[in-house]
Amino acid sequence: MPILIEETAPRDGLQNEKDLLTLSEKIRLVEDLVDCGLPRIQVGSFVNPRAVPQMADTEAVFQGLRKKPGVIYRALVLNEKGLERAASCGVRDVAVFVSASETHSRKNSGCETAEALKRACDVVRQAKSQGLSVQAGVMNAFGCRFEGTVPEQRVLSLAASLVDAGADELCLADTSGLANPLQMEKIVAEALRNFPIPLGLHLHDTFGFGLANVYAAWKLGVSRFDGACGGLGGCPFIPGAPGNIPTEDLAHLFHAMGLPTGIDLEKLTAVRRRLESRLKRILPGRYGRSV
Amino acid sequence: MPILIEETAPRDGLQNEKDLLTLSEKIRLVEDLVDCGLPRIQVGSFVNPRAVPQMADTEAVFQGLRKKPGVIYRALVLNEKGLERAASCGVRDVAVFVSASETHSRKNSGCETAEALKRACDVVRQAKSQGLSVQAGVMNAFGCRFEGTVPEQRVLSLAASLVDAGADELCLADTSGLANPLQMEKIVAEALRNFPIPLGLHLHDTFGFGLANVYAAWKLGVSRFDGACGGLGGCPFIPGAPGNIPTEDLAHLFHAMGLPTGIDLEKLTAVRRRLESRLKRILPGRYGRSV
Numbered sequence: 001m002p003i004l005i006e007e008t009a010p011r012d013g014l015q016n017e018k019d020l021l022t023l024s025e026k027i028r029l030v031e032d033l034v035d036c037g038l039p040r041i042q043v044g045s046f047v048n049p050r051a052v053p054q055m056a057d058t059e060a061v062f063q064g065l066r067k068k069p070g071v072i073y074r075a076l077v078l079n080e081k082g083l084e085r086a087a088s089c090g091v092r093d094v095a096v097f098v099s100a101s102e103t104h105s106r107k108n109s110g111c112e113t114a115e116a117l118k119r120a121c122d123v124v125r126q127a128k129s130q131g132l133s134v135q136a137g138v139m140n141a142f143g144c145r146f147e148g149t150v151p152e153q154r155v156l157s158l159a160a161s162l163v164d165a166g167a168d169e170l171c172l173a174d175t176s177g178l179a180n181p182l183q184m185e186k187i188v189a190e191a192l193r194n195f196p197i198p199l200g201l202h203l204h205d206t207f208g209f210g211l212a213n214v215y216a217a218w219k220l221g222v223s224r225f226d227g228a229c230g231g232l233g234g235c236p237f238i239p240g241a242p243g244n245i246p247t248e249d250l251a252h253l254f255h256a257m258g259l260p261t262g263i264d265l266e267k268l269t270a271v272r273r274r275l276e277s278r279l280k281r282i283l284p285g286r287y288g289r290s291v
Numbered sequence: 292m293p294i295l296i297e298e299t300a301p302r303d304g305l306q307n308e309k310d311l312l313t314l315s316e317k318i319r320l321v322e323d324l325v326d327c328g329l330p331r332i333q334v335g336s337f338v339n340p341r342a343v344p345q346m347a348d349t350e351a352v353f354q355g356l357r358k359k360p361g362v363i364y365r366a367l368v369l370n371e372k373g374l375e376r377a378a379s380c381g382v383r384d385v386a387v388f389v390s391a392s393e394t395h396s397r398k399n400s401g402c403e404t405a406e407a408l409k410r411a412c413d414v415v416r417q418a419k420s421q422g423l424s425v426q427a428g429v430m431n432a433f434g435c436r437f438e439g440t441v442p443e444q445r446v447l448s449l450a451a452s453l454v455d456a457g458a459d460e461l462c463l464a465d466t467s468g469l470a471n472p473l474q475m476e477k478i479v480a481e482a483l484r485n486f487p488i489p490l491g492l493h494l495h496d497t498f499g500f501g502l503a504n505v506y507a508a509w510k511l512g513v514s515r516f517d518g519a520c521g522g523l524g525g526c527p528f529i530p531g532a533p534g535n536i537p538t539e540d541l542a543h544l545f546h547a548m549g550l551p552t553g554i555d556l557e558k559l560t561a562v563r564r565r566l567e568s569r570l571k572r573i574l575p576g577r578y579g580r581s582v
Contacts, residue, residue: 180547181506208540208577209547212503215472249499256471256500286499 001223003254003261004040006200007033007247009275010061011042011076013232015054016243019279023057027064029271033229034068036267038247042095042226045076046085062089074135078109079119083126095135096123097173098162100155101144104175108139117158121165128166136162137171137202141187143178152187156194169198169224174213177206177242181216188217200224205231205284206242211253214245225250230272230283246285248272292514294545294552295331297491298324298538300566301352302333302367304523306345307534310570314348318355320562324520325359327558329538333386333517336367337376353380365426369400370410374417386426387414388464389453391446392435395466399430408449412456419457427453428462428493432478434469443478447485460489460515465504468497468533472507479508491515496522496575497533502544505536516541521563521574537576539563 010030014021021029030043043065044058058075067073074093075086086094098120099105102113109116120136127134140147141155159170172191184201191199201217201224203210214225227247234243251263269288276283301321305312312320317335324332334356335349349366358364365384366377377385389411390396393404400407411427418425431438432446450461463482482490492508492515494501505516518538525534542554560579567574 180544182548206577207543207547208499208502208537209544211499212506212544215503215507246499252498253471253500253503256498257473286497 001221003259004200004224005038005247005251005261005263006040006042006072006074006224006226007038007229008042008202008226008244009033009228009230009232009247011044011055012226012234012244013228013230015045015052016232016234017054017279020054021278023060023064025278026057026061029275030061030065030073032271032274033268034071036271037262037264039070039262040072040074042074042076045078046082047076047078059085059089062091072133077123080122080126083123087130087132091132093133093135094123094127095137095171096120096127096162097137097139097171098158099139099175100150100158101140101147103146104140104144113158117161121161124162124165124167133168134166135169135171135200136165136167137173137200138162139173139175141172142174142183143176145176145178152190155187156190159191159195163195163197167197169200170195171200171202171226173202174204175202177204177210179203179213180209181212184213184216185220188220188222192221198224200226202226203245204233204242205245210245211249214250214253227251229268230275230285232275232283243284246272246283246287248285248287252287292512294550295491295515296329296538296542296552296554297331297333297363297365297515297517298329298520299333299493299517299535300324300519300521300523300538302335302346303517303525303535304519304521306336306343307523307525308345308570311345312569314351314355316569317348317352320566321352321356321364323562323565324559325362327562328553328555330361330553331363331365333365333367336369337373338367338369350376350380353382363424368414371413371417374414378421378423382423384424384426385414385418386428386462387411387418388428388430388462389449390430390466391441391449392431392438394437395431395435404449408452412452415453415456415458424459425457426460426462426491427456427458428464428491429453430464430466432463433465433474434467436467436469443481446478447481450482450486454486454488458488460491461486462491462493462517464493465495466493468495468501470494470504471500472503475504475507476511479511479513483512489515491517493517494536495524495533496536501536502540505541505544518542520559521566521576523566523574534575537563537574537578539576539578543578
């Protein structure tokens with residue numbers, strides 16, 4: 001399967017920044033990332049703007065974007081209200097996530113996992129009935145910063161409900177950045193065996209195991225991975241949560257192994273440099289620094 | 292096989308620092324690392340002190356060390372003169388390396404690869420005749436910053452000569468930090484098939500692929516890896532060469548997968564903090580930062 005990288009900096013990246021980008025800066029970031037060859041962009045989320053003020057203008061970002069045909073511009077929603085907001089500005093691709101950790105679920109979704117799952121399945125069904133494509137996923141699928149180990153069966157059971165509700169694509173998220181490659185192999189093998197829809201991974205890079213986890217999953221047949229330019233990101237509801245795998249390093253790993261991603265690494269490095277300049281700090285991405 | 296981590300910060304780490312540590316600082320660093328549970332330490336090298344002034348006092352470091360029984364205190368030597376210096380201060384474990392890249396060989400060893408190999412094989416034989424243990428290795432085994440691709444057959448042929456000369460242990464070094472995990476699997480599989488002595492890997496982390504390379508090699512059966520506390524290091528003869536894999540992250544990867552290394556990560560993190568304070572910069576190692 002060809003490698004498919006989804007860029008999450010405008011959503012998962014910016015939601016964790018104290019410094020709010022302006023509407024035009026956000027639109028430029030998304031357009032720049034598309035210009036780097038990224039086939040899928042997480043543009044923003046339709047969540048409570050009091051809880052995540054960084055995402056308050058997601059409607060305006062979607063409305064202001066020049067869209068390139070064939071590119072997926074995805075929005076994250078948590079419930080039917082979020083889905084309504086997404087539909088109102090022409091979003092065609094949504095993502096909906098449930099946390100496998102009760103503590104994280106209460107912080108992230110304001111309710112326990114069972115209720116969050118019910119809402120998420122409603123979103124999946126509603127979105128499908130409106131003809132949208134839906135990525136559904138499980139957060140903290142590899143461990144939780146609050147709760148520690150997360151039982152694999154719990155993750156698989158949540159995923160099964162989301163798949164049964166009609167999701168087009170499943171995503172397992174290492175929201176706390178705690179996965180190791182052996183664990184990755186175990187859960188991925190189960191997911192690939194159990195679910196008939198494509199599996200993607202959203203991995204954070206707390207300990208530098210991110211690309212080892214990618215490699216372990218890719219060897220088993222996973223070809224869809226999220227990244228964030230520069231390694232931006234983190235969960236606003238997990239203090240100290242680490243950034244995503246840097247998209248440039250993720251793409252470079254595949255390029256080095258002879259597998260194309262369609263991403264122009266020189267352009268993407270230039271986007272990272274602009275982000276670093278705007279956010280006034282060095283980001284973790286490696287590509288283009290020491291060569 | 293149990294995981295065996297060799298700490299290279301006092302040698303590969305410090306040789307690349309502008310700021311020279313004093314003799315007592317070097318001795319303390321080695322003793323601190325042993326106190327972290329590291330079973331093998333590369334203490335220093337016996338090379339031309341004009342070319343690598345950081346290693347000029349290696350005799351004195353060896354003489355001043357309080358040695359702990361069972362720990363390997365290794366010295367790098369390039370030729371018989373280096374071996375004589377090592378023997379003169381009671382070194383029992385040496386390493387000798389040949390570069391698979393002609394350009395790097397001339398810069399690093401002052402001669403072409405064929406001549407460097409002859410000298411290295413002489414060192415192996417001489418050291419064995421003196422009852423020392425010898426790790427012999429190939430530098431730039433996965434690519435060269437100057438020459439690009441390094442043919443796999445060249446690497447395997449150099450390794451074969453070193454093994455035939457009587458080395459106790461083979462080491463393949465990604466001196467330029469260019470390896471990717473697929474390439475790693477290919478070369479490691481060949482090396483494991485061809486050579487009857489233990490195989491170790493010395494990996495640098497230019498692009499963040501280091502732990503992915505470790506994981507790929509470990510899956511094939513490699514259990515010996517070098518690291519440097521904090522991710523120190525680089526080759527003085529390769530401008531911009533990256534640091535080693537941080538020992539704390541390497542050990543943490545194995546601990547996370549349930550495999551003991553004997554290393555106390557809290558103590559090792561404290562050593563990194565002291566190095567950061569002494570060298571006045573943040574080092575790349577991740578463990579102990581965001582948890």
